[in-house]
Amino acid sequence: MTSSEVNTDMKARTLRRHMKESMKNLGRNGWMTFASVSAVTVTLILVGVFFVIMMNLNQVATTIEEDVEIRVHIDLAATEEDQKVMKEKIEKLARVESVEFSPKEAELDGLIDSLGEEGEAFKLFEQDNPLNDVFIVKTKNPQDTMTVAKEIEKMEYASKVKYGQDMVENLFDFINVSRNVGIVLIIGLLFTAMFLISNTIKITIIARKREIEIMRLVGATNSFIRWPFFLEGLMLGVLGAIIPIVLISFLYHYAYGYIAPRLEGHFIQILEFNPFIYQVAAVLILLGALIGVWGSLMSVRKFLKV
Amino acid sequence: MIDMQDVFKKYPNGVVAANGINVHIAQGEFVYVVGPSGAGKSTFIKMMYREEKPTQGTITINGIDLGKLKDSKVPLLRRNIGVVFQDFKLLPTLTVYENVAFALEVIEEEPKKIKKRVMETLDLVNLKHKARMLPTELSGGEQQRVSIARSIVNSPKVMIADEPTGNLDPETSWDIMNLFDEINNRGTTIVMATHNRDIVNTMRHRVIAIEGGQIIRDEQRGEYGYES
Numbered sequence: 001m002t003s004s005e006v007n008t009d010m011k012a013r014t015l016r017r018h019m020k021e022s023m024k025n026l027g028r029n030g031w032m033t034f035a036s037v038s039a040v041t042v043t044l045i046l047v048g049v050f051f052v053i054m055m056n057l058n059q060v061a062t063t064i065e066e067d068v069e070i071r072v073h074i075d076l077a078a079t080e081e082d083q084k085v086m087k088e089k090i091e092k093l094a095r096v097e098s099v100e101f102s103p104k105e106a107e108l109d110g111l112i113d114s115l116g117e118e119g120e121a122f123k124l125f126e127q128d129n130p131l132n133d134v135f136i137v138k139t140k141n142p143q144d145t146m147t148v149a150k151e152i153e154k155m156e157y158a159s160k161v162k163y164g165q166d167m168v169e170n171l172f173d174f175i176n177v178s179r180n181v182g183i184v185l186i187i188g189l190l191f192t193a194m195f196l197i198s199n200t201i202k203i204t205i206i207a208r209k210r211e212i213e214i215m216r217l218v219g220a221t222n223s224f225i226r227w228p229f230f231l232e233g234l235m236l237g238v239l240g241a242i243i244p245i246v247l248i249s250f251l252y253h254y255a256y257g258y259i260a261p262r263l264e265g266h267f268i269q270i271l272e273f274n275p276f277i278y279q280v281a282a283v284l285i286l287l288g289a290l291i292g293v294w295g296s297l298m299s300v301r302k303f304l305k306v
Numbered sequence: 307m308i309d310m311q312d313v314f315k316k317y318p319n320g321v322v323a324a325n326g327i328n329v330h331i332a333q334g335e336f337v338y339v340v341g342p343s344g345a346g347k348s349t350f351i352k353m354m355y356r357e358e359k360p361t362q363g364t365i366t367i368n369g370i371d372l373g374k375l376k377d378s379k380v381p382l383l384r385r386n387i388g389v390v391f392q393d394f395k396l397l398p399t400l401t402v403y404e405n406v407a408f409a410l411e412v413i414e415e416e417p418k419k420i421k422k423r424v425m426e427t428l429d430l431v432n433l434k435h436k437a438r439m440l441p442t443e444l445s446g447g448e449q450q451r452v453s454i455a456r457s458i459v460n461s462p463k464v465m466i467a468d469e470p471t472g473n474l475d476p477e478t479s480w481d482i483m484n485l486f487d488e489i490n491n492r493g494t495t496i497v498m499a500t501h502n503r504d505i506v507n508t509m510r511h512r513v514i515a516i517e518g519g520q521i522i523r524d525e526q527r528g529e530y531g532y533e534s
Binding site: 013014017210211213214215216217218219220221222224225 | 355378381382383384385389395397408409411412413414417456457460
């Protein structure tokens with residue numbers, strides 16, 4: 001047997017020992033384990049629900065953002081030359097991504113198409129089109145829509161500038177506020193759970209103070225001492241993630257089944273159950289593991305000071 | 307073996323527990339550390355296994371300068387030092403065998419070696435027949451023997467004992483002292499803080515007396531020198 005084989009063998013054995021130790025301790029401190037897992041569970045349910053809502057808001061925002069455009073109605077008095085100058089002026093604006101010219105004939109066709117059978121009536125106007133030629137302007141960043149629109153409004157021959165003002169502004173405000181509130185809430189909840197776990201584990205550590213003392217006395221390394229605690233934290237966190245994942249999966253399954261058909265035909269949509277719910281599960285397990293490990297290592301730290 | 311040069315130790319609360327200690331202890335020596343309570347015996351001993359760091363001065367053990375020793379290397383130092391206390395510090399849920407084996411398991415010794423070493427050591431302390439008992443089923447002297455077995459199971463070069471007979475009746479204390487003598491005869495250096503006048507005066511070894519954080523007396527085959 002080579003020395004590396006001996007080494008891996010030892011490591012596997014050590015890991016088994018750590019696993020056994022941490023399981024034993026979770027079992028021995030049954031109520032504490034239950035309390036910690038419950039703390040993680042409650043936190044992750046709340047975090048998970050926020051996460052699902054935020055991700056969907058984000059999705060809605062993105063679809064709307066992609067769709068936001070500024071429609072500049074060109075004054076009928078403008079000559080072709082004037083239109084060309086105006087287009088160049090708009091293109092020169094810093095935050096403009098693209099400017100597309102849509103002649104009034106195309107506008108009328110679009111109107112007739114969008115109205116379906118009733119649109120037939122508008123065909124009468126083909127001889128004498130009352131619509132304006134239009135520039136369709138897209139900004140690099142959807143949040144700049146309002147500023148850019150205001151600048152275009154000031155230009156000569158811009159008879160009307162439309163961008164769904166109220167809706168866009170309100171939506172962005174709403175999304176920004178809810179994003180920030182969500183993030184603050186999530187961080188607050190995570191910290192609460194971490195401290196709950198670290199306190200719980202601290203109580204179990206006090207019972208193991210002598211064990212740690214002896215380990216240090218006979219020359220166990222700090223990492224060796226830390227391992228079982230690391231694993232315990234990990235298990236607490238991952239155990240705490242199970243109920244939230246199951247619960248949120250069910251809820252989202254029903255919510256999706258209810259909402260998705262009602263949004264059909266609209267340009268907004270919510271995230272599909274699969275793969276979204278797997279991402280949620282991954283995030284919750286990861287968060288659970290993180291708070292568990294962090295909480296437990298925090299509480300063992302003090303006992304390892306040399 | 308153990309060297310202290312101009313060692314000072316001042317605790318954050320202002321107590322000076324070592325005030326210029328210079329001492330040399332050779333390999334294989336048996337040293338009693340005596341002195342009144344609060345004289346600095348415990349600090350003297352704790353600095354040897356780096357439970358406490360001196361504020362000034364150098365301590366060398368086995369050629370290792372403890373001042374330069376990184377925190378992460380302290381475990382390796384401790385593997386060469388066995389420590390025994392007045393209160394035994396055994397784990398009540400583990401059997402005698404497991405308590406001794408614990409010291410080897412947590413330094414990731416191979417299982418085959420663990421079994422062999424533990425049985426040999428239990429034989430040495432005369433507890434082989436009680437290997438499967440729990441510490442609570444043993445007498446105080448037997449418990450101290452388990453704790454001694456745990457401290458020597460890794461064959462350390464130095465053994466440090468802080469009042470090992472403090473909780474034992476005189477007769478049991480003599481058993482324990484004979485065991486220490488036997489371990490010392492095998493070449494292990496022993497440094498023992500004690501208040502036991504009879505033992506120091508009967509089983510003669512080097513005596514270091516500490517008072518006010520200073521060595522006030524250091525005699526080969528010395529006496530206890532205090533009234534109680």
